[in-house]
Amino acid sequence: MGNICKKCDALCCKYFALEIDKPTTKNDFENIRWYISHQKTSVFIQNRKWYLNIKNRCKYLDGNNHCKIYETRPAICRRLDPKECEYHDQNAVKEIKTLKQLEKYLEEHPIKRKRKRI
Ligand code: SF4
Ligand code: SF4
Numbered sequence: 001m002g003n004i005c006k007k008c009d010a011l012c013c014k015y016f017a018l019e020i021d022k023p024t025t026k027n028d029f030e031n032i033r034w035y036i037s038h039q040k041t042s043v044f045i046q047n048r049k050w051y052l053n054i055k056n057r058c059k060y061l062d063g064n065n066h067c068k069i070y071e072t073r074p075a076i077c078r079r080l081d082p083k084e085c086e087y088h089d090q091n092a093v094k095e096i097k098t099l100k101q102l103e104k105y106l107e108e109h110p111i112k113r114k115r116k117r118i
Helices: 002-007 026-036 077-078 086-092 099-108
Strands: 016-020 041-046 048-054 094-096
Touching: 026 041, 026 099, 094 099
Parallel strands: none
Antiparallel strands: 016 048, 041 048, 041 094
16 A cells, blocks of 8 residues: 555545446436436546446455455556545546536536537
């Protein structure tokens, strides 16, 4: 474990996120509304990419926030660079957790209507 990680609360081990298509239609945003209606679920936008975020502690994280399978941890855990992780970069992420936040996002980013071809 790096020095930076010793100061952190194992943020990276308490969720997993999957990239999703950027929502563009009313139906896409209805799906987002459905995702975030579930407990411990949000979406976030980072570097223009959208992610479905599930806040769920890894089962291999012990009570002291240490990895119980450190030597054999999955590749995605090995690839994460503590110098570039969310511990430093929390402000770079726009998270939408509530319906109110979703409504605000839609006010600021109205859905563009597609032009009908004549
Ligand atoms: S990699 Fe980043 S988020 Fe994960 S424990 Fe280390 S400092 Fe915290
Ligand atoms: S396997 Fe270990 S490093 Fe990976 S998320 Fe779980 S506790 Fe964290």
